[in-house]
Amino acid sequence: MLDVKYLRENIDQVSQRLSLRGEKVDLSRFMEIEEHRRSLLVKGESLKSERNKVNDEIARLKKERGDTTGLISRMKGVSDEIKKIDGRISEISEELEGIVSFIPNIPHETVPAGMSDKDNIEVRKWGALPAFDFTPVDHADLGEKLGILDFARGAKLAGARFSLSVGAGAQLERALINFMLDLHTTEHGYTEVLPPFMVNSKTMTGTGQLPKFAADLFKVAETDYWLIPTAEVPVTNIYQDEIIEEEDLPIYRCAYTPCFRKEAGSYGKDTRGLIRQHQFNKIEMVKFTRPEESYRELEKLTDNAEEVLRRLGLPYRVVVLCTGDLGFSSAKTYDIEVWLPGQNSYREISSCSNYEDFQARRANIKYREKGKKGTRLVHTLNGSGLAVGRTAVAILENYQRADGSVEIPEALRAYMNGRTSIP
RNA sequence: GGAGAGAUGGCCGAGCCGGCUGAAGGCGCUCGCCUGCUAAGCGAGUGUAGGGGGUCAACUCCUACCGAGGGUUCGAAUCCCUCUCUCUCCGCCA
Numbered sequence A: 001m002l003d004v005k006y007l008r009e010n011i012d013q014v015s016q017r018l019s020l021r022g023e024k025v026d027l028s029r030f031m032e033i034e035e036h037r038r039s040l041l042v043k044g045e046s047l048k049s050e051r052n053k054v055n056d057e058i059a060r061l062k063k064e065r066g067d068t069t070g071l072i073s074r075m076k077g078v079s080d081e082i083k084k085i086d087g088r089i090s091e092i093s094e095e096l097e098g099i100v101s102f103i104p105n106i107p108h109e110t111v112p113a114g115m116s117d118k119d120n121i122e123v124r125k126w127g128a129l130p131a132f133d134f135t136p137v138d139h140a141d142l143g144e145k146l147g148i149l150d151f152a153r154g155a156k157l158a159g160a161r162f163s164l165s166v167g168a169g170a171q172l173e174r175a176l177i178n179f180m181l182d183l184h185t186t187e188h189g190y191t192e193v194l195p196p197f198m199v200n201s202k203t204m205t206g207t208g209q210l211p212k213f214a215a216d217l218f219k220v221a222e223t224d225y226w227l228i229p230t231a232e233v234p235v236t237n238i239y240q241d242e243i244i245e246e247e248d249l250p251i252y253r254c255a256y257t258p259c260f261r262k263e264a265g266s267y268g269k270d271t272r273g274l275i276r277q278h279q280f281n282k283i284e285m286v287k288f289t290r291p292e293e294s295y296r297e298l299e300k301l302t303d304n305a306e307e308v309l310r311r312l313g314l315p316y317r318v319v320v321l322c323t324g325d326l327g328f329s330s331a332k333t334y335d336i337e338v339w340l341p342g343q344n345s346y347r348e349i350s351s352c353s354n355y356e357d358f359q360a361r362r363a364n365i366k367y368r369e370k371g372k373k374g375t376r377l378v379h380t381l382n383g384s385g386l387a388v389g390r391t392a393v394a395i396l397e398n399y400q401r402a403d404g405s406v407e408i409p410e411a412l413r414a415y416m417n418g419r420t421s422i423p
Numbered sequence B: 001g002g003a004g005a006g007a008u009g010g011c012c013g014a015g016c017c018g019g020c021u022g023a024a025g026g027c028g029c030u031c032g033c034c035u036g037c038u039a040a041g042c043g044a045g046u047g048u049a050g051g052g053g054g055u056c057a058a059c060u061c062c063u064a065c066c067g068a069g070g071g072u073u074c075g076a077a078u079c080c081c082u083c084u085c086u087c088u089c090c091g092c093c094a
Helices: A004-009 A011-019 A028-063 A069-100 A139-146 A151-157 A168-186 A201-206 A232-239 A291-312 A358-363 A388-398 A410-416
Strands: A121-126 A191-193 A242-245 A251-260 A279-289 A316-320 A332-340 A345-354 A365-368 A379-387
Touching: A004 A011, A004 A028, A004 A069, A028 A069, A121 A291, A139 A168, A139 A388, A168 A191, A168 A251, A168 A279, A168 A291, A168 A379, A168 A388, A168 A410, A201 A232, A201 A358, A232 A251, A232 A279, A232 A358, A232 A379, A279 A291, A279 A388, A291 A316, A291 A332, A291 A345, A291 A379, A291 A388, A291 A410, A316 A345, A332 A388, A345 A388, A358 A365, A358 A379, A379 A388
Parallel strands: A191 A251, A242 A365
Antiparallel strands: A121 A316, A251 A279, A279 A379, A316 A332, A332 A345, A345 A379
16 A cells, blocks of 8 residues: 555656556545545544533533533534544545555566566576477376376366375475475575464455455455465564564565465466466565665565575576566566476566565554654565475476486485485 | 453553543653662653644644444543453363
8 A cells, every 4th residue: 555645745756657557547536535534634633622622621610510501512513513524534534545555556666667578577597498308298297197196186176276286296395395494494594484374354455465356365255264365465464563673674484375366367377287276385485674675685585586496406587577567566576487398488486576665554564763763664575485386397397307207306305205206 | 152351551550430541650661860880779751643834854733542343421441332352161173
């Protein structure tokens, strides 16, 4: 959520920056309502001020057994008036809230302008693409032949976009989870957390999934619980409604969770294999930082995610998302794309974003500057480190051999009881 | 799921037969004084948010907030209702 005060004082500048997203945002209605809200606020507050003064007077008169009937009947009217104005204010605030919560974040000045993912810019590339002396197959075929992925039975259990991992397939995912968590906690300075996989509406709103993206989420019937689409949601909201001491910043958290997404609107896309599932495993890194440091921290965060791929020997590239492809809450995002021989293309495996104070304002996460009074909003960042299912896909496809077996990357063997290949 | 108790400022803890209580007292913290150092002692300060005024950082005034939301009342931390959470006991359960 953007700052209402900042918004009204920089209305032209903001709408110009937002137009780079290709998003049509009508800010005139916002200005109109905001002006109205403030004028009512002033009126209501001055009436309250009067009421408070007269109430003191009534209390004093009562003590002295004076006559208060005139004052009380006058205040009856004032009270009614206040009630009316407060009612109007809450109506208007609600509408205002509705408008503001649908306005996306302002792209950072270093974000390239562009309309779609075609305009994203590659910033670096790592690793040599594997050279096969046979035609590589995709992970779905490979996994089914190896008996480690069972899509038919996954669909039987739950439906389309669900799968069942078996034997070394299940072990591979578990190994990746442990490998990634160990790397981030022992070498990158993150503290591991294991959060709830369901959260309430307030928490979903704090990170920006609600109210705009309810259609992408699974909700548990007859409760206020939502299945998390990413660990970003519970982990960022750990500090919801809190004030952090400056010396505790930056805070690094990482978490393994399953993620649940409806994938509405992706019909016909990635219907094969593990690429796009309703449920998938992910390791997420989350940071809370001082505003001055957030962009430096974004670079480090992205590098932490890349390190996972380097250790696993998986070729990748990093792209910076253009203004038109940027997520709703993000000010700047790097996508890391891993090479998939089965698709002969790079596919997203991590998304690392700086939300600046957009989520912090919604979730009300602040910090107190040492030696200064007042509080400031923290900056929040997060990135996948990495999507586990897609990492498994990348390993199967990049490490496949002519006989249909798959080599296990060196770094992972200790996590798989020394196994060097599947089978 | 059933019965009961509770939720007050960074923390502890009064107030709860309605009216100078943003909130006693204590602890903590900050600044100053005192003191060879430390400790003790003395003095002052110490929440968040929104808004108005302003030679618009540091000034000033106002409003709101005692778990959340609603109600009664001229006036609610105090009375009533609903909800959430915590604790104790019972039941159930991995």
